[in-house]
Amino acid sequence: MSKGHTIPILHLARLLLRRQISLTIFTTPANRPFITASLPAGAAASIVELPFPHDIPEIPAGVESTDKLPSVDSLFPHFALATERIRPDFESALENLRPWPSFMVSDGFLWWTEDSAEKFGIPRLVFHGMSNHAASVSRAVAGDRLLFGPESDDELIAVTRFPGVRVCKSDFEESARSLDPKGPFYDFVMKAFGAPSRSYGYIMNSFYEFEPVFADHLNGLGKQRYYSVGPLCLAEVDDVCNPKPAWIKWLDEKLVEGKSVLYVAFGSQAEISEEQLEEIARGLEDSEVDFLWVIRKGGGGLEERVKERGIVVGEWVDQRGILGHVSVGGFLSHCGWNSVMEGVCAGVPMLAWPMMAEQPLNARMVAEEVKVGIRVEGSGRTGFVRRGALENAVRELMAGEKGKEVRRNAKEYAKKARKAMEEGNGSSWKTLNLLIDELCNKKEDAR
Numbered sequence: 382m383s384k385g386h387t388i389p390i391l392h393l394a395r396l397l398l399r400r401q402i403s404l405t406i407f408t409t410p411a412n413r414p415f416i417t418a419s420l421p422a423g424a425a426a427s428i429v430e431l432p433f434p435h436d437i438p439e440i441p442a443g444v445e446s447t448d449k450l451p452s453v454d455s456l457f458p459h460f461a462l463a464t465e466r467i468r469p470d471f472e473s474a475l476e477n478l479r480p481w482p483s484f485m486v487s488d489g490f491l492w493w494t495e496d497s498a499e500k501f502g503i504p505r506l507v508f509h510g511m512s513n514h515a516a517s518v519s520r521a522v523a524g525d526r527l528l529f530g531p532e533s534d535d536e537l538i539a540v541t542r543f544p545g546v547r548v549c550k551s552d553f554e555e556s557a558r559s560l561d562p563k564g565p566f567y568d569f570v571m572k573a574f575g576a577p578s579r580s581y582g583y584i585m586n587s588f589y590e591f592e593p594v595f596a597d598h599l600n601g602l603g604k605q606r607y608y609s610v611g612p613l614c615l616a617e618v619d620d621v622c623n624p625k626p627a628w629i630k631w632l633d634e635k636l637v638e639g640k641s642v643l644y645v646a647f648g649s650q651a652e653i654s655e656e657q658l659e660e661i662a663r664g665l666e667d668s669e670v671d672f673l674w675v676i677r678k679g680g681g682g683l684e685e686r687v688k689e690r691g692i693v694v695g696e697w698v699d700q701r702g703i704l705g706h707v708s709v710g711g712f713l714s715h716c717g718w719n720s721v722m723e724g725v726c727a728g729v730p731m732l733a734w735p736m737m738a739e740q741p742l743n744a745r746m747v748a749e750e751v752k753v754g755i756r757v758e759g760s761g762r763t764g765f766v767r768r769g770a771l772e773n774a775v776r777e778l779m780a781g782e783k784g785k786e787v788r789r790n791a792k793e794y795a796k797k798a799r800k801a802m803e804e805g806n807g808s809s810w811k812t813l814n815l816l817i818d819e820l821c822n823k824k825e826d827a828r
């Protein structure tokens with residue numbers, strides 16, 4: 382019930398359908414249209430609708446996904462905790478499911494599905510949507526209690542288990558940093574990150590070659606396997622969108638003019654203050670690059686000021702289609718994991734500007750580990766980015782020496798990503814086959 386989770390799970394659905402696995406997808410009424418529209422025509426998938434609880438005081442009626450919440454920051458835990466009320470309907474539907482399922486994939490935020498899976502003896506795979514890097518580093522930091530030293534919020538702390546990896550306190554949510562965490566967000570985290578210890582394993586939206594150290598680390602931890610079967614966005618075929626939306630036509634014009642465009646987008650749920658939006662607008666304006674900015678709200682007046690050099694789009698776009706356009710030469714991103722994977726697959730280098738959740742760790746991965754991007758100075762969970770810092774970062778990415786280096790790396794990883802998903806020999810292809818063999822074919826033998 383978050384676009385950043387629904388989209389990759391539906392990509393996984395495509396991969397399973399391609400392997401002749403039939404699917405039942407559980408959702409809620411307001412989320413159904415998005416799901417139906419995202420599945421390939423004629424898919425062997427049935428959709429079961431479960432009512433969303435409507436009497437939660439904090440959540441406006443009709444809101445069934447995080448992108449519709451008036452404030453993700455303050456309402457997310459109430460929203461996530463309320464989903465447990467779906468459980469009785471989920472279990473009644475599950476009980477009547479025929480043929481009996483070989484396995485269940487459910488989002489990590491729907492922790493209670495683990496109890497349902499256990500009740501019915503169905504192996505559950507958890508989809509958290511984060512990288513092997515973020516999962517490994519978070520575990521190591523918690524396990525070694527690294528956030529409770531005397532350091533200030535921005536001081537670097539070495540993560541001893543991974544030589545060269547350094548983090549700071551502000552990379553993590555408040556609940557991970559506090560010695561006495563409390564409140565609805567903490568309650569949610571305990572549930573969401575506790576239940577998976579009983580699950581069959583984890584589905585990772587990543588590919589082995591992108592983060593081998595971290596994938597190996599997780600798989601060496603114990604009985605549960607972490608199956609890197611991505612980048613899942615590559616499961617979607619590159620549809621030609623007809624008629625072309627205005628912004629794609631604009632990108633076509635930039636191609637004719639020989640201009641390289643910076644794509645600016647901060648995902649489906651980031652909350653950005655008016656003051657920060659204004660600073661972004663000024664930074665983009667001063668950088669003198671061509672840009673396409675997809676924005677959830679704000680940005681007024683900018684188009685007039687920059688004339689044909691930039692456009693601001695205030696609606697849902699096909700992000701993969703934009704990143705795949707040859708005119709796009711850079712991606713200013715909040716580093717949601719899907720955006721990172723989509724940028725990498727398109728071979729587009731990134732300007733990393735993390736805002737919330739595990740995005741600060743993803744930004745470190747992008748800028749410090751695989752070096753497919755440059756960090757925007759001053760950006761972070763609590764940071765404020767000045768126009769000058771953004772202008773410098775944009776110029777460096779689009780025309781500087783560091784920009785050239787990260788562009789080369791991004792293009793290399795794009796090739797590796799495609800190779801990983803290649804039918805037959807790709808690492809992700811083989812990993813998904815292994816998983817299906819374990820869960821479906823074994824079951825078939827047992828029958």
Ligand SMILES: O=c1ccn([C@@H]2O[C@H](COP(=O)(O)OP(=O)(O)O[C@H]3O[C@H](CO)[C@@H](O)[C@H](O)[C@H]3O)[C@@H](O)[C@H]2O)c(=O)[nH]1
Pocket residue numbers: 383384385386388509510511647648649650651675696697698699700701716717718719720721723737738739740
């Ligand atoms: O107009 C839009 C806006 C978004 N998207 C897509 O929506 C997804 C957004 O996902 P992501 O980039 O990961 O951002 P968030 O929506 O912010 O993702 C949440 O979920 C991610 C996966 O768990 C986490 O990494 C992030 O921190 C968390 O904020 C991507 O596939 C985008 O391509 C579009 O296609 N069009």
